[in-house]
Amino acid sequence: MKTKLLVAACASALSQSSNRLVLIPEGQFSGLDGRPHDAPYWNLTAERGRQIALALNNRAIDLVIDYEHGTLKSQTDGKPAPASGWIKSFEYVEGVGLCSSDFNWTAQAQGFIDAEEYKYLSPVFSYTPQGDITGLLCVALTNTPNLDELPALLAAAAQDLFIQNSNNEDDLMPEFLKLMLKKLGLAENATEQEVLTAANSFFAKVDAAGFGTELAKEQTLNAAVDAVIVSKTAANHQQQPDPSKFVPIAVVSGLQAQIATLTANSNKTEVDTLYTAACSNGQLLGDDMQAWGRKLADEQPEEFKKFVASAPKIAALNGKQTDGANVAANNQQQQENKHTPEALHVANLMGVELGATA
Structure with missing residues (x-):
């Protein structure tokens, strides 16, 4: 996973009126002289290009454009390395x-460019x-786009200038990379693309798991793991409720069934009582009407209650009309009612009981 430093021979021509500098072209490319010799080609992907742009924009200082890579050479020859632009x-x-x-270009560099004394950006x-x-480490104005590889001393100078903690890289990075490769299930000789693919696959799985993580939105892995722990802890608490605060669903269902049965029995008793009363007080006359009332009471008890509440009662039918004693008493009363009031008064004064009239 180490990188090598070379001066790219893919320098782009400068236009006098150009308002955009193309520093590294997209995709696969090679130098005009056939380089690189230690790789099949150079390749800049869109994903890596955006990462490089972001890293450069996070720098606190502007990136210098020098002449003929003078900044690198000055590390060994001590000569000044004036800027041509920033x-x-x-x-x-x-x-x-x-x-x-x-x-922007310095006034001197702008003059060189306008006069075509410098034509390439390397x-x-x-x-x-x-x-x-x-x-991207540095940029220079040059007239020799097919530059050779940096000599060893210049490569070392580039390391000192642009790669931080280079003294510890050989000791720490291999061990760190070995650990990451192992955790991602990759071999130690895995390519960078294989590592990126495995890492993105892992992040996608975490995001899709529904734990509240957002690695795809630049959330750190540490924050994502914290979100997973919180979600898992909450789920465990839900799976093991406090028995002092919650009643098992089976108990609740049993009580609901018992209540429903008691309610139904109570309603049936009430309706039966209303039906018997309705038959006795003349609200349900005859067999047909009583059969209708029984069916309504059984199937639609609330409607039967409404009927009983609104149906008129027939007072003359409140008692049993087949009772013999009542019939005789009624007949006697009717017979007595046939005497005139005057006759009854005279008989009473004389102490005589009048009999029934024919």
């Missing part, structure tokens, strides 16, 4: 590559043994 911000343009539209970038470009 790049203030970077962008990745789809279909084009790593670019900048926010830059970037120094790092790349893997597979040819994948990993970073």
Whole structure:
């Protein structure tokens, strides 16, 4: 996973009126002299291009454009390395590559460019043994786009200038990478693309698990793990409720069934009582009407209650009309009622009981 530093021979021609610098082109490319010799080609993907632009834009200082890579050479020869311009911000343009539209030239450099005394822009970038470009180190005005590889001393100077903690990289990074490769289920000789694919697959699984993580939205892995722990803890608490606060569903269902049965029995008793009363007080006359009332009471008890509440009662039918004693008493009363009041008064004065009239 280490990178090698070379001076790219893919320098782009400068236009006198150009308002965009193309620093590294998109896709696979090689130098005019056939380089790279230690990789099949150089390759800048859109994903890596955006990452490089973001990293450069996070720098606190502008990136210098020098003459003929003077900044690197000055690390060994001590000579001044004047700037020809400065790049203030970077962008990745789809279909084009790593670019900048926010830059300025010094007055002297602008004069050189206008006079075509300098015609090419040459970037120094790092790349893997597979040819994948990993970073932009510096940029220079040059007239020799087919530059050779940096001599060993200049490569070392580039390391000192642009790669932080280089003294610890050989000791720490291999062990860290071995651990990450192992956790991702990859071999130690896995390519960078294989590592990126495995990592993105892992992140996608975590995002899709529904734990409230958002790795796809730049959430850190540590924050995502914390979200998973919180979600898992909450789920465990839900699975093991406090028995002092919750009643088992089976108990609740049993009580509901008992209540329903008692309610139904109570309603049936009430309706039966109303039906018997309705038959006795003349609200349900005859067999047909009583059969109808029984069916309504059984099937629609609430409607039967409404009927009983509104149906008139027949007072003359409140008692049993087949009772013999009542019939005789009624007949006697009717017979007595046939005497005139005057006759009854005279008989009473004389102490005589009048009999029934024929």
